Amino acid sequence: MSVSCPNCGSPRVMTRDLGRKIGGTTGSVAGSAAGVAGALHGGRTGASLGLAFAGPVGGGVGGLAGAILGGLTGGVAGGVERLVLTLSQGQVDIQLIPKAAREISTKAYVARLRRAIAKQQPPGGKVMVKQMPIKGIHGLRASDVIVQVRGQDMDTLAELASKTQKQIRNLDAFENVFVSVDLSKPEYQVRVDRVKAAALGVSVADVATSLHTLITGAVATRYRQGSEYYAIRLIVPEARLTSRQTIEDLPLTLAAGKVLRLRDIATVTLGAGPVEIIRENQIRQVTVEADSVGQDLAGAVRELRQALNRIERPAGYQFALSGSAEMMAEMTETVLAVLAFALFFSFIVLTVQFNSLKLPGLILGTVPVSLAGVVYLLALTQIPLGATVIIGVLVVVAATVNDGVLLLTYANELAQRQACSPQQAVLDAARLRLRPRVMTTVTTTIGFLPLALNLGEGGDMLQPMAVAAIGGLGMEMLVALFLMPGLYVIANRQPARASSAHDRRHHPVQAG
Numbered sequence: 001m002s003v004s005c006p007n008c009g010s011p012r013v014m015t016r017d018l019g020r021k022i023g024g025t026t027g028s029v030a031g032s033a034a035g036v037a038g039a040l041h042g043g044r045t046g047a048s049l050g051l052a053f054a055g056p057v058g059g060g061v062g063g064l065a066g067a068i069l070g071g072l073t074g075g076v077a078g079g080v081e082r083l084v085l086t087l088s089q090g091q092v093d094i095q096l097i098p099k100a101a102r103e104i105s106t107k108a109y110v111a112r113l114r115r116a117i118a119k120q121q122p123p124g125g126k127v128m129v130k131q132m133p134i135k136g137i138h139g140l141r142a143s144d145v146i147v148q149v150r151g152q153d154m155d156t157l158a159e160l161a162s163k164t165q166k167q168i169r170n171l172d173a174f175e176n177v178f179v180s181v182d183l184s185k186p187e188y189q190v191r192v193d194r195v196k197a198a199a200l201g202v203s204v205a206d207v208a209t210s211l212h213t214l215i216t217g218a219v220a221t222r223y224r225q226g227s228e229y230y231a232i233r234l235i236v237p238e239a240r241l242t243s244r245q246t247i248e249d250l251p252l253t254l255a256a257g258k259v260l261r262l263r264d265i266a267t268v269t270l271g272a273g274p275v276e277i278i279r280e281n282q283i284r285q286v287t288v289e290a291d292s293v294g295q296d297l298a299g300a301v302r303e304l305r306q307a308l309n310r311i312e313r314p315a316g317y318q319f320a321l322s323g324s325a326e327m328m329a330e331m332t333e334t335v336l337a338v339l340a341f342a343l344f345f346s347f348i349v350l351t352v353q354f355n356s357l358k359l360p361g362l363i364l365g366t367v368p369v370s371l372a373g374v375v376y377l378l379a380l381t382q383i384p385l386g387a388t389v390i391i392g393v394l395v396v397v398a399a400t401v402n403d404g405v406l407l408l409t410y411a412n413e414l415a416q417r418q419a420c421s422p423q424q425a426v427l428d429a430a431r432l433r434l435r436p437r438v439m440t441t442v443t444t445t446i447g448f449l450p451l452a453l454n455l456g457e458g459g460d461m462l463q464p465m466a467v468a469a470i471g472g473l474g475m476e477m478l479v480a481l482f483l484m485p486g487l488y489v490i491a492n493r494q495p496a497r498a499s500s501a502h503d504r505r506h507h508p509v510q511a512g
Contacts (some may be wrong), residue, residue, distance in 0.1 A: 028291050029138045100458055128176040143289035144297055146323035150285045160313055161286040167307040173300035174290040181286040182275040188247055192266045210252045244268050301325045335390045346401050362388055362487050363404035366479050370400045373475025374468040382469055388465035396472030403480040422492035426485040445470050
C-alpha cells in the first residue's frame with residue numbers, strides 16, 4: 001500500500017510473495033486489487049492506502065486491506081493514484097487529502113498503519129508500508145538504505161543477499177527489509193554434456209545459437225509493400241513447444257549437414273530463474289532495501305557497515321550502499337565543498353577591502369561559532385539533517401560576514417576620525433549596530449517561522465533549512481554584538497610597554 005500527500009512523500013505498503021509459487025494466481029491478484037481500489041474510491045472511510053501484492057497472497061491481501069480501510073484510515077485519502085499489477089507483486093499508490101484538511105501528518109499516519117499491518121501479515125507474503133520519495137528530486141529512492149551486492153554468479157549473489165537480509169533484520173535500526181531478486185520465473189534449463197558435444201563436433205555456442213534461432217526466431221528475409229518493409233521471421237510454432245519433451249526433440253544441424261536432437265547432447269530440466277537481471281557498469285547486482293527507524297540515518301548506516309563487515313564473501317563480490325544513505329554522503333561532501341569555496345572567496349574579497357589579513361581572519365574565524373547555532377537548534381528540535389540545510393548554512397555565513405564587515409569598518413573609521421582607543425571605537429560601533437542587527441534578525445526569523453513549523457504544503461523538505469537558518473541567525477546576532485567586538489579589542493591591543501612609553505611622552509612627570 002502507499003499513501004501520499006500533495007507535494008510531499010507518500011507512504012507505500014508493499015506485499016511480496018515469500019513462497020515463490022508460480023502460475024494460476026493472476027485472477028485472484030486482480031480481484032483483490034479491484035476490491036481494494038473500489039473500497040478506496042467508494043468506501044465510507046476515504047482511506048489513503050497503496051497495496052503491492054504477489055500471486056498466492058491475493059485473497060489475504062484483499063481481506064487485510066478491507067480490515068485496515070474499515071478501522072484505521074477514515075477521512076485521510078483522496079483516491080487511488082496508480083494501480084500496478086504483475087504476476088509476482090502489485091502496488092497501489094494513493095493520494096492523501098491536503099494537509100490542512102487532516103489532523104495527522106503523513107509520517108504519523110505511516111507509523112500507525114505500519115503497526116496495524118504488522119499484526120495482520122498474510123500467509124506466504126509480506127506487507128510493507130513505505131513512504132514514497134518526494135516527486136521531482138532526481139536520485140531519491142523510496143528506501144532509506146539500499147545495499148548493492150555485486151558480482152557475477154546469480155546463485156552466489158542470491159545467497160549473499162539472503163545473508164545480508166538476515167544481518168539487517170537483526171539490527172533494531174531497520175524495518176521493511178526485502179531483497180530485490182525474484183527467482184520465481186519458471187524456465188527450462190539446458191545443460192550440455194560437453195564430452196558428447198565435443199565428440200560430435202558441436203560447441204556450447206552452436207547449441208545456444210541454434211536454440212535461440214528455433215525458439216525466438218530468425219529473420220530470413222523481408223517483404224516489401226510499397227515503401228514499407230516487413231521482416232519475415234522463421235520460428236518454431238509456440239503450439240509445438242508445450243513440454244520438456246518437445247524441447248528435447250528440437251533438431252540441431254551440424255557443420256557437416258548432419259542433424260541430431262537436443263536430447264543427444266543435453267538434458268532439459270524445469271527450474272526457476274530471476275525475473276530480471278540488474279547490471280550497473282556491466283556488473284550484476286542484487287539489492288537489499290531497508291528503512292531506518294528509531295534513530296538518525298547516519299547512526300543506522302554505521303551499524304549496517306559493521307554488520308556487513310561480518311559477512312564472508314568470495315573474491316570478486318562486494319557491497320555498496322545507495323539510496324538515502326548515498327544521497328546523505330554526497331550532500332555532506334557538497335556542503336563542505338560549497339562552504340570551503342564561500343569562505344575562500346570571502347577571505348579574498350575582505351583582504352582586498354581591508355588591505356589586511358588580520359580583520360578578514362577575525363571575521364571568518366567567527367563563522368564556525370555562528371554555525372554552532374545550526375547544530376544546536378537541529379539537535380534540540382530532533383530534525384534530521386536534510387539536503388536543504390546547505391541553503392540555511394549559506395544564509396548564516398552571508399549574515400556573519402556582512403555584519404562583521406559593517407561593524408569593523410565603522411569601528412576603524414571611528415578610531416581614525418576621533419583618535420579613540422579600539423575598545424571605545426568598537427563599543428560605539430556595536431551600540432550603533434544593535435538596533436539594525438536585531439531588526440534584521442527578528443524579521444528574517446519571522447519569515448522562516450512558517451517553514452520551520454511546517455505549516456504549509458510541501459514543508460517537509462524545507463523545514464530543515466528554516467530551522468538551520470533560525471538557529472544560525474540567533475547565534476550570529478550574539479557573535480556580531482559580543483564576540484566580534486571582543487576579538488577586535490584583543491587583535492588591536494597595544495603592548496603594555498608601548499602604552500607606558502606613550503603616556504610618559506605626552507604626560508611628563510614634574511619634579512617637585
